[in-house]
Amino acid sequence: MDPLRQPPSPCSPRPSSPRTQSCEMLGYVGIEAVLDQLKIKAMKMGFEFNIMVVGQSGLGKSTMVNTLFKSKMWKSTLPGLGVPTPKTLQLQSVTHVIEEKGVKLKLTVTDTPGFGDQINNDKCWDPILGYINEQYERYLQEEILITRQRHIPDTRVHCCVYFVPPTGHCLRPLDIEFLQRLCQTVNVVPVIARADSLTIEEREAFRRRIQHNLRTHCIEVYPQKCFDEDINDRILNSKIRERIPFAVVGADREHLVNGRCVLGRKTKWGIIEVENMAHCEFPLLRDLLIRTHLQDLKDITHNIHYENYRVFRLNKSHVLPRGPGWVNLAPGPAPSPASPQATPRTMKVCRWTQDNSDDEC
Amino acid sequence: MGRAAHCSAFAVVKGQGLPRRRQCNHVSRRDRTGERPAGGLRQLPRWDSLHHELFQSHMAAKTAGMPSQLPDSEQNQKKDNTRSLTMSGHVGFESLPDQLVNRSIQQGFCFNILCVGETGIGKSTLIDTLFNTNFEDHESSHFYPHVRLKAQTYELQESNVRLKLTIVNTVGFGDQINKEESYQPIVDYIDAQFEAYLQEELKIKRSLFNYHDSRIHVCLYFISPTGHSLKTLDLLTMKSLDSKVNIIPVIAKADAISKTELQKFKIKLMSELVSNGVQIYQFPTDDETIAKINASMNGHLPFAVVGSMDEVKVGNKMVKARQYPWGIVQVENENHCDFVKLREMLLCTNMEDLRDQTHTRHYELYRRCKLEELGFTDVGPEHEPLSLQETYEAKRHEFYGERQRKEEEMKQTFVQRVKEKEAMLKEAERELQAKFEHLKRVHQEERMKLEEKRRLLEEEIIAFSKKKATSEIHQNQPFMVPGSSLRKDKDRKKLSNAQVLEGGSGVGEALRAGSLSSRARPVLQR
Numbered sequence: 001m002d003p004l005r006q007p008p009s010p011c012s013p014r015p016s017s018p019r020t021q022s023c024e025m026l027g028y029v030g031i032e033a034v035l036d037q038l039k040i041k042a043m044k045m046g047f048e049f050n051i052m053v054v055g056q057s058g059l060g061k062s063t064m065v066n067t068l069f070k071s072k073m074w075k076s077t078l079p080g081l082g083v084p085t086p087k088t089l090q091l092q093s094v095t096h097v098i099e100e101k102g103v104k105l106k107l108t109v110t111d112t113p114g115f116g117d118q119i120n121n122d123k124c125w126d127p128i129l130g131y132i133n134e135q136y137e138r139y140l141q142e143e144i145l146i147t148r149q150r151h152i153p154d155t156r157v158h159c160c161v162y163f164v165p166p167t168g169h170c171l172r173p174l175d176i177e178f179l180q181r182l183c184q185t186v187n188v189v190p191v192i193a194r195a196d197s198l199t200i201e202e203r204e205a206f207r208r209r210i211q212h213n214l215r216t217h218c219i220e221v222y223p224q225k226c227f228d229e230d231i232n233d234r235i236l237n238s239k240i241r242e243r244i245p246f247a248v249v250g251a252d253r254e255h256l257v258n259g260r261c262v263l264g265r266k267t268k269w270g271i272i273e274v275e276n277m278a279h280c281e282f283p284l285l286r287d288l289l290i291r292t293h294l295q296d297l298k299d300i301t302h303n304i305h306y307e308n309y310r311v312f313r314l315n316k317s318h319v320l321p322r323g324p325g326w327v328n329l330a331p332g333p334a335p336s337p338a339s340p341q342a343t344p345r346t347m348k349v350c351r352w353t354q355d356n357s358d359d360e361c
Numbered sequence: 362m363g364r365a366a367h368c369s370a371f372a373v374v375k376g377q378g379l380p381r382r383r384q385c386n387h388v389s390r391r392d393r394t395g396e397r398p399a400g401g402l403r404q405l406p407r408w409d410s411l412h413h414e415l416f417q418s419h420m421a422a423k424t425a426g427m428p429s430q431l432p433d434s435e436q437n438q439k440k441d442n443t444r445s446l447t448m449s450g451h452v453g454f455e456s457l458p459d460q461l462v463n464r465s466i467q468q469g470f471c472f473n474i475l476c477v478g479e480t481g482i483g484k485s486t487l488i489d490t491l492f493n494t495n496f497e498d499h500e501s502s503h504f505y506p507h508v509r510l511k512a513q514t515y516e517l518q519e520s521n522v523r524l525k526l527t528i529v530n531t532v533g534f535g536d537q538i539n540k541e542e543s544y545q546p547i548v549d550y551i552d553a554q555f556e557a558y559l560q561e562e563l564k565i566k567r568s569l570f571n572y573h574d575s576r577i578h579v580c581l582y583f584i585s586p587t588g589h590s591l592k593t594l595d596l597l598t599m600k601s602l603d604s605k606v607n608i609i610p611v612i613a614k615a616d617a618i619s620k621t622e623l624q625k626f627k628i629k630l631m632s633e634l635v636s637n638g639v640q641i642y643q644f645p646t647d648d649e650t651i652a653k654i655n656a657s658m659n660g661h662l663p664f665a666v667v668g669s670m671d672e673v674k675v676g677n678k679m680v681k682a683r684q685y686p687w688g689i690v691q692v693e694n695e696n697h698c699d700f701v702k703l704r705e706m707l708l709c710t711n712m713e714d715l716r717d718q719t720h721t722r723h724y725e726l727y728r729r730c731k732l733e734e735l736g737f738t739d740v741g742p743e744h745e746p747l748s749l750q751e752t753y754e755a756k757r758h759e760f761y762g763e764r765q766r767k768e769e770e771m772k773q774t775f776v777q778r779v780k781e782k783e784a785m786l787k788e789a790e791r792e793l794q795a796k797f798e799h800l801k802r803v804h805q806e807e808r809m810k811l812e813e814k815r816r817l818l819e820e821e822i823i824a825f826s827k828k829k830a831t832s833e834i835h836q837n838q839p840f841m842v843p844g845s846s847l848r849k850d851k852d853r854k855k856l857s858n859a860q861v862l863e864g865g866s867g868v869g870e871a872l873r874a875g876s877l878s879s880r881a882r883p884v885l886q887r
Contacts, residue, residue: 021513021514021515021516022515022516022518023492023494023495023496023515023516023517024494025492025493025494025517025519026493026494027493028493028519029491029492029493029517029519029704029708030704030705030708030709031470031517031519031522031524031708031712032519032520032521032522033708033709033710033712034470034522034524034708034712034713035462035465035466035522037710037711037712037713037714038458038461038462038465038713039458039459039461039462040648040650040651041713041714041717042457042458042461042462043458044648047454047457068452069446069448069452070448070449070450070451070452071446071447071448071449072446073446096445096446097445097446098445098446098447098448098452098454099445100448100451100452100453100454100455101455102455103454103455103457103458105454105457146728146729146732146733147725147729148725150721229467286452286453287453290452290453290454291453291454291456292456292460294454294457294460295457295460295461295463295464296460296464299464299570303569303570307567307568310565311565311566314565315565
């Protein structure tokens with residue numbers, strides 16, 4: 001993207017230090033109690049997680065978020081009910097605090113209605129990139145204050161879930177452009193949306209083709225190969241990399257199947273169970289995002305992406321105009337800031353030609 | 362929870378006087394994780410094995426979770442724009458603390474202890490006893506001229522926790538005759554560690570996750586067991602250190618004091634510390650699980666400790682103790698000394714809090730002071746919020762402007778000087794030229810004069826030679842001329858000769874000679 005952005009370097013877990021000697025302890029001392037202390041501190045402070053869902057309208061983003069966290073984050077828009085699709089790309093963020101077994105999680109979900117919906121989708125990724133960079137900027141500004149807060153509120157986007165429409169062919173140019181740009185700024189997990197329109201064989205073929213496309217265009221999605229720290233990580237992550245992108249189906253209604261109550265979509269030819277591995281790969285996505293790799297996502301965002309942004313910003317700061325306030329909406333990177341106010345003019349012109357288009361695929 | 366296990370062990374020790382943990386020596390470290398209760402480190406669910414177990418776990422959760430489910434409605438409590446949600450099923454993020462712990466295990470922990478105390482007061486022995494190992498060290502000499510700090514790093518491993526421990530010892534503290542400069546090296550060392558971290562943090566390309574944190578997390582201050590009060594040096598040192606590091610005062614070599622004296626000594630010490638405004642580290646009491654124990658420990662400060670790595674047989678066990686003719690002082694016996702309390706507080710209960718305090722309180726204070734010293738502020742002159750970056754930019758511009766101005770100035774002076782020099786040189790040149798001309802002219806004039814003189818001389822010589830020629834001719838005709846005229850002629854010749862001889866050089870006389878010779882001619886022509 002920019003020549004100044006270095007390719008991210010792998011983070012090594014062990015801190016470097018001067019000559020250290022290894023000593024054997026003759027008995028139990030109690031150092032491992034520090035783990036408990038850590039846990040108590042973490043539970044008291046709570047966790048934060050920010051996720052962004054990107055995709056065209058009607059691919060089931062809101063439903064997916066609801067399914068992931070098993071709660072109504074926001075109303076999923078039903079097609080054809082007269083809910084107007086936004087004419088511009090506006091980012092909406094919703095924050096919820098959810099608690100499970102004493103663990104508090106402050107979850108922020110950012111939705112991008114209007115992405116890829118226009119006739120001319122050129123530079124439609126700019127508002128998204130601008131938003132992500134704005135969050136980095138906010139964190140940076142907090143970090144370089146003289147008197148800083150004890151705990152800087154973290155609004156940086158930790159993970160971006162990209163919904164690929166299930167055409168069955170390959171990645172579209174819009175997808176490729178977007179993924180190329182975004183993979184350098186944030187962790188991206190692509191998923192095949194509405195996978196119930198593909199058979200299993202079609203799904204596999206589509207997946208292979210998408211993987212081939214990603215390799216051809218050098219797009220590194222999460223989990224990135226260069227951040228594997230040791231052999232265990234590599235084995236685990238390569239298993240994940242084989243299954244990316246996951247074919248997911250989202251549902252927030254419950255139905256009765258064989259006497260069990262499951263989340264699923266009811267159709268005339270059967271009920272698609274969301275949590276059934278034979279039907280779709282939603283559990284894989286959920287486990288990746290929440291149960292096993294959440295901390296890793298946050299770490300990579302903090303150690304790699306944020307640091308890259310910081311380097312870039314501090315190097316270029318003498319070029320940027322300085323305003324009196326601390327939220328500098330002129331974003332650092334080179335692409336011109338397509339602020340949401342600027343786009344309606346061009347977008348509206350395109351939109352007048354088609355009135356009630358349902359952008360369903 | 363593992364916490365309960367520790368507390369119960371603690372209680373057992375109190376009653377029986379025999380530390381229960383001693384038995385764990387026979388249990389290998391691997392087994393310890395096995396016997397820990399379920400609240401301890403759980404095995405994190407692996408991603409690949411999870412989705413195979415999903416049917417069972419999902420069904421179990423679903424059926425178990427059903428009765429406790431709340432209806433599918435959100436609770437709209439708007440606090441800070443966030444709403445609380447209830448979930449209708451098991452999502453699974455209660456493994457989050459475990460993920461965090463796993464990452465910390467992978468990274469390893471870092472802990473730095475600073476021991477301040479006089480030479481020979483038992484610092485190294487206490488550290489050895491605390492960590493139950495023999496760090497290589499030898500006795501230090503008493504004859505160092507200045508206080509030095511010696512840091513050594515060790516890698517310890519217990520079950521799966523890797524700890525990078527750095528022990529910093531003050532060498533030569535309190536040995537000098539003049540102790541005025543004793544505490545300054547310590548303060549400087551602590552500040553240097555903060556400075557190093559700050560520099561790393563302010564770098565553009567930084568790697569904080571890789572950085573070996575060398576900031577001091579806790580300072581164990583060893584007070585010598587006089588039984589009276591704090592020494593002045595101790596008070597001064599603690600006062601200068603209390604805003605930079607967490608201080609835990611300990612009474613060293615506590616086997617030299619009796620129990621009653623110890624109580625009085627402790628009270629005296631604490632009151633002195635309080636009255637002098639020294640802020641020692643208070644164990645935190647905000648978390649319910651450890652609030653009670655911490656609060657009671659706060660009342661036992663300062664800990665009276667005895668350190669020993671020697672083992673003595675007491676009953677049928679080998680315990681760490683010091684053997685005297687009048688008895689055996691057991692290190693891990695609660696009745697004998699507070700060593701176990703110190704170990705509990707320092708390592709088992711509050712290590713994380715100590716690190717946290719160092720980072721969020723002491724380091725932030727240092728950072729703020731340092732940056733303000735350099736002239737950065739958060740609020741500008743018109744009370745608009747300024748960012749560090751803007752201030753830095755402004756300063757940079759200012760600096761550049763200043764530099765530019767200075768450059769200009771220097772250029773100006775340089776040009777000025779050059780001009781002056783040039784003018785001077787030109788002036789000198791002109792003078793020289795004038796002189797040259799003048800000399801030339803003079804030279805010319807002199808030359809001309811000399812030429813003139815020469816000419817005249819030559820003329821006279823010619824005249825003289827003519828005269829000589831004519832006189833010779835005249836001498837050849839002396840008989841034809843009468844005597845008187847001869848005499849006259851002779852006189853005249855003599856006269857003329859004499860005149861010619863004496864007036865040979867003068868121009869005017871030459872002319873007279875000429876006239877004379879013209880008068881002589883008619884004489885000759887007669």
